[in-house]
Amino acid sequence: MSEAAVAEGVSTYKVTDGVAVLAIDSPPVNALGYSVRVALDEGISRAVADDAAKALIIRCDGRTFFAGADISEFGGELRKPDLNDIFLAIEASAKPVVAAIHGTALGGGFELALACHYRVAVASAKVGLPEVSLGLLPGAGGTQRTPRIAGVETALELIVGGRPLGAAKAQKTGLIDEIIEGDLEAGAVAYARKLVEEGAPLRRVRDMSVDLDPEAAKAAIEAYRAAHKRDFRGFKAPGNIVKAIEAAATLPFDEGLKREWELFEELMSSSESIAQRHLFFAERTAGKIPVARDVKPLVVASVAVIGAGTMGSGIATAFLNAGVPVTLVDRDEAAVERGAGGIRKTFAGLVAKGRITEAEGDRRSGLLTTSTDLASAVAPVDLVMEAVFEDIDLKKTVFAQIDAAAKQGAILASNTSFLDLDRIAAATSRPEWVIGLHFFAPANIMRLLEVVRGAKTSDPVIATGMAIGRQLGKIAVLSGVCDGFIANRAMTPRMSSAEALVLEGPTPAQVDKAINDYGFAMGPFQMIDLVGLDVIGWDRENSAGRTVQEVLCEMDRWGQKKNGGYYDYDEARRASPSPVAEKVIRDFAEKTGVPQRSFTDAEIVERLLYPVVNEGARIVEEGIALRASDVDVALVTGYGWPVWTGGPMCWADSVGLPKIVAALDEIIGPDAVSPLLRKLAAEGGSLT
Incomplete structure (x- = not known):
């Protein structure tokens, strides 16, 4: 030509x-x-x-x-x-x-x-x-x-x-x-x-x-x-x-x-650029979802956010930033005003930093209303966004109330991060209108939005969930229903592996340093101390000293908020290695008969991150994620997985799947290795 x-x-x-x-x-x-x-x-x-x-x-x-x-x-x-x-x-x-x-x-x-x-x-x-x-x-x-x-x-x-x-x-x-x-x-x-x-x-x-x-x-x-x-x-x-x-x-x-x-x-030709280009295309591919081409997103011109806590206020702020009017709802006036006050403070901070004009700050604040009457707040809006405490019975109760009050054609969305969306949807008479919109904290800043499709969620509602992500300037990734969806489920093995590893010899500080050097801003023990040991996985009523975390929680060592968790903290919340936590770990290891040895940083990274790769492969083979690159996008944007590695699946391809499978056989046992991962390794294939 x-x-x-x-x-x-x-x-x-x-x-x-x-x-x-x-x-x-x-x-x-x-x-x-x-x-x-x-x-x-x-x-x-x-x-x-x-x-x-x-x-x-x-x-x-x-x-x-x-x-x-x-x-x-x-x-x-x-x-x-x-x-x-x-x-x-x-x-x-x-x-x-x-x-x-x-x-x-x-x-x-x-x-x-x-x-x-x-x-x-x-x-x-x-x-x-x-x-x-x-x-x-x-x-x-x-x-x-x-x-x-x-x-x-x-x-x-x-x-x-x-x-x-x-x-x-x-x-x-x-x-x-x-x-x-x-x-x-x-x-x-x-x-x-x-x-x-x-x-x-x-x-x-x-x-x-x-x-x-x-x-x-x-x-x-x-x-x-x-x-x-x-x-x-x-x-x-x-x-x-x-x-x-x-x-x-x-x-x-x-x-x-x-x-x-x-x-x-x-x-x-550098691995860094290859990884970054992979993510560039992966973010765009994430928007390609299996709904008919003629399905159009619904218009979302007004939102009610149920729950004025940290997450609900952050979600409300994200919608207000996008110019969408929001009614913030909570049970009592004091709670809803605390949430609204925090939102206004956020806008004032943006004005003070010169990121928006005073007029724009006033405009966004003017789009916010508050209410303690759930039924009247929900009745006129296009999207009802639930952001209450992570308890299945509470969420089912709230959704039954929303179902009774919301107009026909309204989308009913839950911000649940782990719970079964289908059980929540079953509390309504219209499960086809129920979807998960899982924001990551802080919701107005973090880029990831997991759009969770239930068994009965309709295509127009799924398409609207993805469109909401774009409307809010976020990266939307479609997920199926499972415990933790994509990002939280994939990263759960990192924490459990870290907890097991410190019993074998490395200190929490050594583990965190290896993960920091790999590229994460925070290691697993730094993160759990920040969030709170009492918040992640501790059952106060049934605690019986069965894990190091339970022992620390029973000692009132809940992390930064108590000036001690896996680390000790001074009045400025500066961390230092904790002799108390170290003794608890070593005593627990002795009591449970765990052999001790030293680990290199490379071994620590393998022990913590290879299981994440394995879980990511399981998420793909189960159809929870549409594609392996969606797992990469979710963990980079939701968990701060270092960009220059391309995410866990891209990184695994660069390491070599046969090497990872061989290591996982030793770390978690052959029966726990993802069949997809083992198949690709044997065939010389790749995840991405």
């Missing part, structure tokens, strides 16, 4: 008032795939040769400017023309080339804009180089051109940070030359005509100088690295980005471009 045929239908070309306008239309986001690159190459060549055109505008139809490269091409051989070929053609043009930006100009799309002589944008546009989120760096000159326009410090913030800039801020840094009011094409044509009439220079970014000399640039880079060292932990891309920006400040442009590409290729 000829290049002309490849590009056909992707672009239009016209000349207006002596200015050529090359418009690209490649839905949905004008990604810079092969056909788009061919269309650009042909369009630029045509404009350069066109005597009627004195300048060229490059713009896009649809909802956005070029939103980035076509990442489906990553890892394969990139067909010519590549982006650098196109950029060379732009820079070689004897006519001014202007990028006209709307929507988002991201990654390769913004690199294209940087290669143009000038850049204009509508006020709502955003620009950025977010490749760091894929474990990569901009590979088509982004690290070389950005510091030449905006300076080293801005380049570091933009590229290592990965967050887009609005048009106004981009203009202040020099990345955008002019903001267009009104019609973008007409404004861009007028701007280009003005450049021609004034004889403006063909401003090639490659010929500009970086704002700092090499030594000053190195000092700025070291200061940035020191101030952001947490952002570098575990990730390879930030360090390589810094090296590329340093090359921009210390090398001629072409040499810097070559160094950038070397660093890009190094990242492309």
Whole structure:
């Protein structure tokens, strides 16, 4: 197929008032795939040769400017023309080339804009180089051109940070030359005509100088690295980005471009980038659920949240942040006002930090009402969200009350984290309208929303649950009904393995350190001390010193709130190893006859995390999760599993399934190993 045929239908070309306008239309986001690159190459060549055109505008139809490269091409051989070929053609043009930006100009799309002589944008546009989120760096000159326009410090913030800039801020840094009011094409044509009439220079970014000399640039880079060292932990891309920006400040442009590409290729083959790209696709795949294509989500324009405690208040805040009116309900006025007060305090904090305006804070607070009358609060709303104490009998009672009061067509949702949703749904006359919406604490911040489909939940209600996740800016993952659903069930073996392991010799601090070094922000004993030993798995009425946890709880060592659990805590809640807890553990090990030995960090990680892989495989083979990548998404977004590993299933593939199965045979016994995991290991398969 000829290049002309490849590009056909992707672009239009016209000349207006002596200015050529090359418009690209490649839905949905004008990604810079092969056909788009061919269309650009042909369009630029045509404009350069066109005597009627004195300048060229490059713009896009649809909802956005070029939103980035076509990442489906990553890892394969990139067909010519590549982006650098196109950029060379732009820079070689004897006519001014202007990028006209709307929507988002991201990654390769913004690199294209940087290669143009000038850049204009509508006020709502955003620009950025977010490749760091894929474990990569901009590979088509982004690290070389950005510091030449905006300076080293801005380049570091933009590229290592990965967050887009609005048009106004981009203009202040020099990345955008002019903001267009009104019609973008007409404004861009007028701007280009003005450049021609004034004889403006063909401003090639490659010929500009970086704002700092090499030594000053190195000092700025070291200061940035020191101030952001947490952002570098575990990730390879930030360090390589810094090296590329340093090359921009210390090398001629072409040499810097070559160094950038070397660093890009190094990242492309790295385990970190492979894992991050896996998660990128996994998050998008999670939204693909087995409901008919013609099933549409229902409209949720109002919500009642039952339970004004920490979780209920957090859920209410999440809906209010999305502009959905909420009625917060609890049994008495004092409880509901405490919850509402906490919500208003959250908004006030966002205002104080400058994250939202005072008017926006007032608007969100104004969407909140409170009630102690469940029936009247529930009657008019589209979604009733239950967030009461995790007790099956209490939840069944509440759902019976909701069922009696809610309008027909209302969705009845439970935030249960472990309980049987089908038993809860059976307390109503309409189980097809019951769904689980399991938020993770704090509900207004954590990204994961587990959408739990019951045996009788209807397809429209399932589709609405997933849509609610998108509406709230969360990652929604569909789960079946089981004890703990996906994330909590998969991670339960980590805690039980940790409790068993400390009886064999390692201290809680040693176990936590190994898990921290692996990449988790908190180890299992740090986490249980934070949440409370009395909250997770302790039955006060039937406690009889049968486990270390029971003994500690009976000693009133419930964690941070009691200044002692597996660790001791000072008045500032700073942790230190606890001789008391250590003695309890060693005494218990002696009493139960557990042999003692030392463990390496690698052995600790295997003992705690291989069982998680096994449980994840069981979740998939039972159909609780639709796919292994959903388990990865749930644990990364819900439990802070380190991003650079890709989640437990992706990580298991990188370790090797035969190695994991062999270790699990020893750790949990052959009969407990997932048949799916054993089958894939034997066949040379993979989980993801």
